[in-house]
Amino acid sequence: MCLAIPGKIVEVDPQNALQAVVEVVGVRRKIDLGLLQDDPPVVGDWVLIHVGFAMSKISEADARDQMQTLTMLGETEAAAQEVRGYGLEEEESDSLRQRSKT
């Protein structure tokens, strides 16, 4: 139920807007856009593909956000430790961590 891969739309069929071609590191696959008709993806969009259907558009912004959070894991902890050194409670340094994430 779970094998789904991100692919970039490189072609939408001019005869049938529901059919597209995605590319994943040079491998091209025909896929179906039928489940994304509320906000149809266009060439250049990245989508998540499962059993030949696009399930969702991939948000570059959210992906970057996530990478940012992951990169800062541990670093914000170092900042929090410094703060703890000033005698603050763990909960407060927790909220410092939350705020520094946004």
Added chain:
Amino acid sequence: MKYVDEFRAPELITKAGEEIRKLADPRRHYRIMEVCGGHSHAIYRFGLKDLLPANVELIHGPGCPVCVLPMGRIDDGLSLAAQPDFIFAAFGDMMRVPGTHGSPLEYKARGMDVRIVYSPADALKLARNNPEKHVMFFAIGFETTAPSTALTLLRAKTEGLRNFSVFCNHVTIIPAIRAILDSPDMRLDGFVGPGHVSTVIGCRPYEWIAKDAGKPVVVAGFEPLDILQSIVMLLRQLRKGESKVENQYRRVVPWEGNRSALQAMAEAFELRPYFEWRGLGFISQSALKIRSSYAEWDAEQRFAVPGVRVTDPKAAQCGEVLKGVLKPAQCKLFGRECTPEQPVGALMVSSEGSCAAYFNYEHRKPVTIANAATN
């Protein structure tokens, strides 16, 4: 590979592992269930358990649609397709799953026209290209896959393609989670939620788990960093005594789900009053059947289904492993009578079933200090 490689960056994985070790309260033993078979598979494939401290235990849940499919349904599907001029089409995952008289591949060896398809749309294409044959698509999967089957049914009807039908075994995830939580011997602290199912159903359907059952849920992606970050988020909630639903997989999962996909499902399917889950027994309102408006394309409404029921041997302890009460190696049949090649019970039949995954990827692994206590 974009949106894949970044989430496999080794330095970040190491960092996330450290964060988990820092967050895990040494006085507690955490039991976290990851519901989806795809998560189980990813955890084993990437060796993520090696990064967890001994007191953070991952339990594999019932989200493996092949595993929970009763053998009788495979027998039914195969006997339906045993008519002349029938093509039995199914995903690769189904091909080696044994029915009472053999698996689809074994039936193929005996002369049945069995085809592997990668998409329900491929099965429809087979029907278009083979007008003198009837193509029966053996559909499996949770809510991730059901919308694609639904859309295919809608198209078959629009096209008036009569030589196509679906034998529907789609199941829904929430009732299975409920069955786990209702079980008296269950002791779980939180859930790693099924990321791809959630692209369809969104995050709302898990709210009762957090509010009523008091267990945090983090909807997670499938790359190593997704899974590890989700565990970090769960541990943070648990340390603060919180219990809410969070969406770790925001780049792909919309909180409200995919309206279009849900609509397609509602058009083609309705809930069965009950359905048998291998290893879990009968669960009400847990599976989909095709509506009478699509009867023409429903193998069950069009043909006579034998309705075979096959019970697993009592010695197979699949139910307990599914609920996280037993570990795979603790089942008496594990590795002896029951192996991936000769599966006796549900969890060995698919490579993402807990027992098969453990057998293939973890069993006999040299014990490291990190995973010593959990294996």
Added chain:
Amino acid sequence: MSTATVLRKITFRETQIEMAHGAGGKASRRLVEGLFAPLLFGASAGPLGDAAHIQINGTKIAMTTDSFVVKPLRFPGGSIGELAINGTVNDLAVSGARAEAMVVTFVLEAGLPTEVLEAEVRAMGQAAEKAGVIIAGGDTKVVEHGKADGMYITTTGIGRLMAGVEISPQTVRPGDKVLLSGPIGDHGITILLARGELDLEAELFSDTRSVFPLVEAMVREAGSGVRWMRDPTRGGVATSLNELARDCGHGIILFEEKIPVRNSVRGACELLGLDPLHIANEGQFLTIVSSEHAEAALNALRCVPGGEEAAMIGEIREQPEGAVLVTTLYGGSRMVDMLVGDPLPRIC
């Protein structure tokens, strides 16, 4: 090999032959070890290698045979004819022998267009010339339309053993290194895509070629340090290494980041839920080399045209006994077993 055939009890219990028995994995092994070996190979059957070594009047000769069954017959990068020549040359090469001569058997389907047959025979002639092998003869049979998928080819080859090469799983020791000649998965994925059932397209070619020049160069540099070789065809690297692990009793650790895989093979495998380690290769070989000779062996490979991507992908350790483990840079690991039958795409 003992010439006395002892009639032994067969342990192969399956009641019919399935596709899995030809896939090179566990099922194939069961068939060979449980049915063929007891009835054909006599009491002295040791670990089964790619080629047999026979002594005739004091001269050691290597002999091997292989059948080629592939659909479609022609695919990007090659065809059944080339596979038939290169496959047997390679089996001899990895047993430490230079292929000298071959005989060829054709089983042809009635109705096969002559131009198709001619194309394959031409391809075989060219491949044989390139590999320096004489085709000394052959046989042809024709079967009814509907059988033989167009054509089946069997090649049987003999060769002379290279000096200074003494390879056997028994010589493999903890500390030895695992070398791989180049990227894996090209052939199997090319075939899968060429069948056209999956709606996938990629710029991919079969890697079919003779690996003898690579083997020869490596043996010249590191001859006494070469413990074992194999060409990972059906069943892939995972199957070959699992067989070795079983035969030598040690553990094989692979470093995932060191295993060369082309991007497009990776992409196709991710899309289909396949593991490159299980995919067939037709132009690569694996070797175990002592740690003192490993660097020199690797450099020798890299200097041969076509060997630029050779890599040291792992090493032999005591644990896990008889099994193969893949490790990652971040400290995760997983066991890798041989498959039962052919790798199947999955959606879950």
